[in-house]
Amino acid sequence: MMHTSFSVHPFEERLEEAFLRQTSDISLMISPLMVDELNKQANAEIYSSCLYLAISDYFESVNLKGFAKWMKAQAREELAHADRFYEHIIDRMGRAKVLAVEQPPFEWSSPADAIRAAFDHEVKVTGLINGLVNLALSEKDNTAFNFLQWFVAEQVEEEKQVDEILQRLKIGGGQGAGLLLMDSELAQRKVS
Numbered sequence: 001m002m003h004t005s006f007s008v009h010p011f012e013e014r015l016e017e018a019f020l021r022q023t024s025d026i027s028l029m030i031s032p033l034m035v036d037e038l039n040k041q042a043n044a045e046i047y048s049s050c051l052y053l054a055i056s057d058y059f060e061s062v063n064l065k066g067f068a069k070w071m072k073a074q075a076r077e078e079l080a081h082a083d084r085f086y087e088h089i090i091d092r093m094g095r096a097k098v099l100a101v102e103q104p105p106f107e108w109s110s111p112a113d114a115i116r117a118a119f120d121h122e123v124k125v126t127g128l129i130n131g132l133v134n135l136a137l138s139e140k141d142n143t144a145f146n147f148l149q150w151f152v153a154e155q156v157e158e159e160k161q162v163d164e165i166l167q168r169l170k171i172g173g174g175q176g177a178g179l180l181l182m183d184s185e186l187a188q189r190k191v192s
């Protein structure tokens with residue numbers, strides 16, 4: 001009998017993969033708990049984006065265009081962070097889920113108050129990332145652990161950047177010529 005070589009069409013492979021994803025937990029490469037927690041973190045990143053957009057709008061309202069532009073760039077980075085979490089879930093055959101996002105605050109009492117809100121939020125996000133790392137360790141999920149290391153390093157940078165602005169505001173840049181100088185410096189940041 002003649003041997004017939006048979007190759008599975010990529011579309012059929014994808015159908016089979018989708019079927020397995022829906023019908024059997026055994027096919028999942030990532031635990032349901034980890035999927036839930038990563039989806040929650042994506043939501044936290046989207047909230048970060050909304051918060052920073054709200055802070056950017058506050059700076060627009062007090063005519064600090066450089067601060068506004070800098071915060072808008074932060075807001076866009078946060079959306080990219082959320083997408084990283086969704087992509088990780090999808091790559092591992094989990095189901096990404098977009099959750100409702102809480103409304104951020106609207107007003108701050110001063111530029112320093114607004115930047116402090118951003119700093120405090122970054123500290124909170126660092127705690128969330130560390131919680132995910134601990135979950136990855138407890139689940140022996142080396143892939144998630146490895147994925148999360150990018151965020152561990154990123155949080156150091158994020159806290160440092162915002163803290164530098166806050167410290168400069170505290171030591172005299174919070175008003176007058178110092179504030180305007182900072183504003184023109186922050187305006188140099190590119191918004192992609």
Ligand code: FEO
Pocket residue numbers: 045048077078081122125158
């Ligand atoms: Fe995505 Fe600024 O933490």
